[in-house]
Amino acid sequence: MSNELPYxxxxxxxxxxxxxxxxxxxxxxxxxxxxxxxxGEYSRDIxxxxxxxxxxxxxxxxxxRDFEPRSLGFFKAxxxxxxxxxxxxxxxxxxxLADMVAxxxxxxxxxxxxxxxxxxxxxxxNKHVLNSELPGIFSRRGSRRGQVRx
Numbered sequence: 001m002s003n004e005l006p007y008x009x010x011x012x013x014x015x016x017x018x019x020x021x022x023x024x025x026x027x028x029x030x031x032x033x034x035x036x037x038x039x040g041e042y043s044r045d046i047x048x049x050x051x052x053x054x055x056x057x058x059x060x061x062x063x064x065r066d067f068e069p070r071s072l073g074f075f076k077a078x079x080x081x082x083x084x085x086x087x088x089x090x091x092x093x094x095x096x097l098a099d100m101v102a103x104x105x106x107x108x109x110x111x112x113x114x115x116x117x118x119x120x121x122x123x124x125x126n127k128h129v130l131n132s133e134l135p136g137i138f139s140r141r142g143s144r145r146g147q148v149r150x
Contacts (some may be wrong), residue, residue, distance in 0.1 A: 007057065010050045046076040056100060059094045071094075105129060 017037055021030050037043065066086045102120040106113045109128045123129060124138070 004096065009053050009057070010047070013047075013050055042107075045107050046104070048109055049100065051101050053097065053104065056097050057094060060090065061091060063090045105134065 017034075021033055024033060026032055063086055066082070098120050099118065101124045103115065103118045105111075105123050106118050109126070109132070111123065111126055113123070113127065124135070129135070
């Protein structure tokens with residue numbers, strides 16, 4: 001077991017908010033800024049999306065852990081059926097995670113796509129997204145046309 005804390009996108013979100021607020025020169029404005037950042041339907045939608053992504057990320061980590069062979073006395077075994085099932089869950093989870101990230105980008109940039117119409121490629125080609133830091137982030141993380149690699 002690792003002693004490191006599990007990754008949480010919600011933790012990263014609040015860490016970014018905290019760093020921004022710590023840099024605020026007028027300390028008396030911080031409570032008002034916190035209220036502005038965390039109140040309202042927009043913020044609630046973002047937090048709900050982040051919570052869904054966190055939950056799915058946990059599932060993917062569990063699936064990856066299932067790829068490790070099981071200890072059966074003196075030897076380790078991994079059945080073909082278990083491996084096939086784990087691969088299917090992994091592929092479905094990554095596809096779902098990419099859809100969730102696209103939905104989150106849609107919400108953050110308020111692009112106006114309905115949930116049914118959110119697709120990764122059109123979201124990434126949107127002018128607002130292209131003018132943001134996201135293309136550089138995806139390039140550094142090794143993303144390709146809707147496929148986000150860990």
